Amino acid sequence: MKLPIGQPMIRSYPVHLCHLSIISHNRDFEPWFFSNYIQISCPPEFPYDRTKIINFFDYDYYNPFYASSPFASELRTERLKIPGKIISDFLEAIENNIYLHIYVDDFYIPFRSAYKIKNIPHELFIYGYDMSNRIFHVLGYDKNGKPQEMTLTFEVVEQAYVGANFILENGYKNCEWMHFDYQISYTSTQYNINLKRIINSLKSYLDSTEFNLMPETVTGLSVYKLLKEYYNNYINNRTTFDVRAFHVLWEHKNVMYQRVRYLEEKMPFNLNTLTTRLFKLQNDYLILRNSLIKNELTKKKIDNKQFCELIDSLVDRESQILSELLVELNFNSRLEVSQLQESNGGQNNQI
Structure with missing residues (x-):
């Protein structure tokens, strides 16, 4: 089972890649999209601080773009703590047409540059599964930083998710947004060019x-x-x-x-x-x-x-x-x- 995704025009950061992949699977989103994504911004520390970025304006760490998009609604939930429930809960969400935006430990993700090198939490977008092969269909950045549609086994996703739980419990206190899962639903609506x-x-x-x-x-x-x-x-x-x-x-x-x-x-x-x-x-x-x-x-x-x-x-x-x-x-x-x-x-x- 795969939930529909499109080909977003903005792929620079996961916040855009995930959201726009959901809403761009048909052309209904275009009037809203072209009425937005005009302003850009960056913090004044950008010239010397590599944690600061240039980005499209409206960026908000706690609810990036979803709150202002008429085509997507987001539910922020507590991270799952019981390993035995992780896969079943993810499968149930997808069955209910819910996309998943989660944080996993890249140490366990084969297509990431940190694979088997270092433990670091990073975003992962799940939009489908295949029960016969026990895999999730995911969207994420590969070792070269390019967004790709890939697959991960249930076991790898669970291992990476549990690994991220451990990392987040022992650090990243200032990255409050990482300590949650995000369930995103597509909403069909009409929007006129503004x-x-x-x-x-x-x-x-x-x-x-x-x-x-x-x-x-x-x-x-x-x-x-x-x-x-x-x-x-x-x-x-x-x-x-x-x-x-x-x-x-x-x-x-x-x-x-x-x-x-x-x-x-x-x-x-x-x-x-x-x-x-x-x-x-x-x-x-x-x-x-x-x-x-x-x-x-x-x-x-x-x-x-x-x-x-x-x-x-x-x-x-x-x-x-x-x-x-x-x-x-x-x-x-x-x-x-x-x-x-x-x-x-x-x-x-x-x-």
């Missing part, structure tokens, strides 16, 4: 608007200043190479490109020129990411001046494209309001 939200989010991204929800967090275009600080620390051996930031930024540009394509497909917009420029922008971020990976392997780093000039150029291009997009969306939004008012006899309606 043009007002897209406009406000784009403006906040361009203006680097601060939010009370996340005080002192750096957002929007201001993130790139910290990215340049990080790179300076990296080439001067004050921190290590972390490709995740550059992968997230490529995903951000790719989602923006796909969003504009979607708007052009679903609404009476002529955005063809912007679509072409956004495709080139996301491709340049992909080239940058791949070049940095290659340079790390060959130990031939781009010098700091060249890197900063490249980032400044990319940011200038993006700012120009998104500013033009905002003008176009604002114009069409006002036009839509005007047409709606005319069809309702001049009444003042909100969209």
Whole structure:
């Protein structure tokens, strides 16, 4: 038995991989998805602290994205303590169309880099099982950090889960979110594209608007200043190479490109020129990411001046494209309001 999963556009972190895999198995999620995932943020410590990350805004350690998604509901439950109940409870959940997002000890997971090397708790997503072969169908990151659909035997999952119980009982006290299991259910619903939200989010991204929800967090275009600080620390051996930031930024540009394509497909917009420029922008971020990976392997780093000039150029291009997009969306939004008012006899309606 397998619960349906799709191919998410954002795979950089488990929080996105798991959630979007659930809701993307059909196209109903697209209006909600393209109305969100616009803003990015990072803590001010990012340039020198590798536990801090650049990510899509709304990230919340305790209930990441599920609370604001109309397509998924999450139940946080206490971790199971009786080994004999672990597999049976997991099987029952899947039978009830519930996806499982749990923490296991990577020491026991063959496709993880920590396998038989060190004990470390890590996320695992379970979406199915095969009783005849006694395996779970799982989604997770392999030794190269790439998300893959794989299988694990019941015995391995139980061993890894019990191992994580021991680790969590004896450490990771500050990682409160790891001390729970997460049962996620898919909800079928209808959601219309939220043009007002897209406009406000784009403006906040361009203006680097601060939010009370996340005080002192750096957002929007201001993130790139910290990215340049990080790179300076990296080439001067004050921190290590972390490709995740550059992968997230490529995903951000790719989602923006796909969003504009979607708007052009679903609404009476002529955005063809912007679509072409956004495709080139996301491709340049992909080239940058791949070049940095290659340079790390060959130990031939781009010098700091060249890197900063490249980032400044990319940011200038993006700012120009998104500013033009905002003008176009604002114009069409006002036009839509005007047409709606005319069809309702001049009444003042909100969209």
